[in-house]
Amino acid sequence: MGLRFNSNALNDSETILPKSREIANLIARYSGVIGRKVFNIHSRLCQSAMRLGRSTTKLAYLVPALALLGVSIIGIVAYASQVGLQTQAADSLRAVPLLSLNQLNASTAKLYGIHGVLDVGSASKGGQSITATPGELISLTLKLSYTSFDSTFSWASASFQPAPGQTVAGGLDVSAYESYSPSTSTVYSNQPVFVTLTFQVPSNANPQTFRLLPSGLTVSPAGIAVVMENDVEVVIL
Amino acid sequence: MNAVGKLFAVSLAMFFVFGALPTHAVTPQEYVGAYFTNQQATATKAFLENDFSGTNPSIIPSTSWLGSVLSIAGQSSSSPCPCLYQTGFQLYPNNTVQATSQFYGAQSNNPPLGCIYCAWIKNVGTVSAFDYDGEINYKSSCSCIQSSAYVYSTLTQVENNSPNIYRFSGIYTGDVTNPFYYGITTNTSCYAEPMQRYQAGLESPNIGSGAWYVNQRVAEVYASGWLYQPANSDEGNLSYITCYNGQSYVVGGAQMTGVNVNSANLGTDSPSWKYTGTTIGQDKSLWTGSGGTTPYPCQVSGRC
Numbered sequence: 403m404g405l406r407f408n409s410n411a412l413n414d415s416e417t418i419l420p421k422s423r424e425i426a427n428l429i430a431r432y433s434g435v436i437g438r439k440v441f442n443i444h445s446r447l448c449q450s451a452m453r454l455g456r457s458t459t460k461l462a463y464l465v466p467a468l469a470l471l472g473v474s475i476i477g478i479v480a481y482a483s484q485v486g487l488q489t490q491a492a493d494s495l496r497a498v499p500l501l502s503l504n505q506l507n508a509s510t511a512k513l514y515g516i517h518g519v520l521d522v523g524s525a526s527k528g529g530q531s532i533t534a535t536p537g538e539l540i541s542l543t544l545k546l547s548y549t550s551f552d553s554t555f556s557w558a559s560a561s562f563q564p565a566p567g568q569t570v571a572g573g574l575d576v577s578a579y580e581s582y583s584p585s586t587s588t589v590y591s592n593q594p595v596f597v598t599l600t601f602q603v604p605s606n607a608n609p610q611t612f613r614l615l616p617s618g619l620t621v622s623p624a625g626i627a628v629v630m631e632n633d634v635e636v637v638i639l
Numbered sequence: 640m641n642a643v644g645k646l647f648a649v650s651l652a653m654f655f656v657f658g659a660l661p662t663h664a665v666t667p668q669e670y671v672g673a674y675f676t677n678q679q680a681t682a683t684k685a686f687l688e689n690d691f692s693g694t695n696p697s698i699i700p701s702t703s704w705l706g707s708v709l710s711i712a713g714q715s716s717s718s719p720c721p722c723l724y725q726t727g728f729q730l731y732p733n734n735t736v737q738a739t740s741q742f743y744g745a746q747s748n749n750p751p752l753g754c755i756y757c758a759w760i761k762n763v764g765t766v767s768a769f770d771y772d773g774e775i776n777y778k779s780s781c782s783c784i785q786s787s788a789y790v791y792s793t794l795t796q797v798e799n800n801s802p803n804i805y806r807f808s809g810i811y812t813g814d815v816t817n818p819f820y821y822g823i824t825t826n827t828s829c830y831a832e833p834m835q836r837y838q839a840g841l842e843s844p845n846i847g848s849g850a851w852y853v854n855q856r857v858a859e860v861y862a863s864g865w866l867y868q869p870a871n872s873d874e875g876n877l878s879y880i881t882c883y884n885g886q887s888y889v890v891g892g893a894q895m896t897g898v899n900v901n902s903a904n905l906g907t908d909s910p911s912w913k914y915t916g917t918t919i920g921q922d923k924s925l926w927t928g929s930g931g932t933t934p935y936p937c938q939v940s941g942r943c
Binding site: 496497498499500501502503504505510513514515516563610612613615618619620621624625626627628629630631632633 | 737739803
């Protein structure tokens with residue numbers, strides 16, 4: 403390809419002044435020269451771009467490939483180290499960190515072997531203060547809710563068994579005056595159960611204040627965590 | 640397919656196979672504690688009194704907490720034990736305290752030592768409480784392990800010995816009537832690592848570097864009476880406490896750097912800890928005497 407200029411077209415025109423023709427010829431001559439030079443540069447650039455394009459294509463595959471390889475190696479090393487920890491001889495080390503409630507989620511539950519969480523809260527009067535008189539019967543409603551982290555642990559069993567000395571306030575062993583109905587419940591995931599806690603204030607109770615909390619709770623099967631939301635302050639007048 | 644393409648394809652495959660593998664271990668937490676140095680013996684109860692009144696909760700990093708915890712190893716070799724029992728209190732930056740009991744033992748389809756029983760009670764108090772007492776007890780009436788938290792929030796409760804009592808019971812087979820160990824032993828399948836069976840310590844995901852102190856008192860066990868033994872210091876990376884299936888386990892997992900004893904309050908059966916900027920390190924003597932006193936909540940008959 404090249405620039406072609408038909409100088410003969412100028413010669414065919416009788417209206418072009420001789421000076422203009424000379425100028426036009428000069429322009430045509432140098433245009434051709436310049437055009438050829440531009441073409442040569444363009445051609446060299448195209449060839450360079452083609453060579454670069456082939457290299458770029460390689461790079462387009464190579465860079466991400468190396469990145470993936472690096473990540474894979476890191477993953478292999480991490481996995482191998484974990485496997486190594488698990489299969490190492492008897493002097494390998496494992497930690498048993500104390501778990502906090504705000505750290506508990508589906509992922510950490512798995513690491514700690516927790517299959518679900520039973521939440522025990524007060525459906526009525528939770529966190530409040532109840533005033534009672536000697537001989538009065540106090541009734542609270544507890545709400546038991548179960549969240550499963552493992553589909554094979556779809557329920558939890560909760561049993562309330564007040565034990566002597568549960569709460570002693572000024573000599574009053576309140577646990578002896580508690581009762582739960584039902585005393586044992588099976589709680590399924592997303593199906594809360596309500597339990598009535600009844601407290602009979604002794605007729606000879608002295609004025610005092612104590613906190614009443616669902617007590618003596620036993621949960622099964624193993625691996626079910628328990629969260630007690632709140633207790634209730636009782637003021638005996 | 641040229642070499643680069645092959646490399647790309649292989650790397651892509653490896654990435655999906657290995658690159659996204661999850662890690663399996665829990666995250667170690669900072670821990671420092673005291674352990675009894677006597678030769679291993681058995682006990683039926685364990686106790687520890689905890690006092691956060693020397694800590695301004697705002698110095699605790701916002702996503703963290705400061706725990707004061709009693710840890711004791713169970714002795715039975717029958718499933719699910721030997722177990723690890725912990726009871727303690729966790730102070731949060733918003734000045735709330737949660738009581739917690741966490742019992743670890745073997746479970747099928749779980750980490751070798753998993754949480755058989757973990758319980759939390761929200762909002763049992765603040766740093767202004769006089770004492771948070773934790774007790775772990777074997778109850779023959781139910782053949783179960785019982786965890787109790789005694790909280791003395793007011794002076795009236797202290798004077799009347801009428802704490803708020805929070806109690807949980809876990810029923811486990813395999814524990815004998817003297818279910819706990821205290822003291823140290825190297826006679827386990829975990830080679831020569833010394834198991835420090837009773838530990839009273841502090842734990843945190845990240846305690847930061849603010850000035851604080853936590854006093855612990857009445858670090859004791861019950862074996863024909865309440866008692867304590869000479870004690871040394873324990874860091875979380877060396878706080879071996881139990882050996883199960885040839886695998887040793889430590890409390891916490893990481894050293895609690897910058898924490899040393901609170902000399903003003905350190906005494907026999909009373910480990911006290913303070914952020915000083917210097918780390919106490921492992922196996923430093925805390926007290927050398929032995930003796931015993933009945934813990935205050937247990938002075939009410941039938942309570943402990």
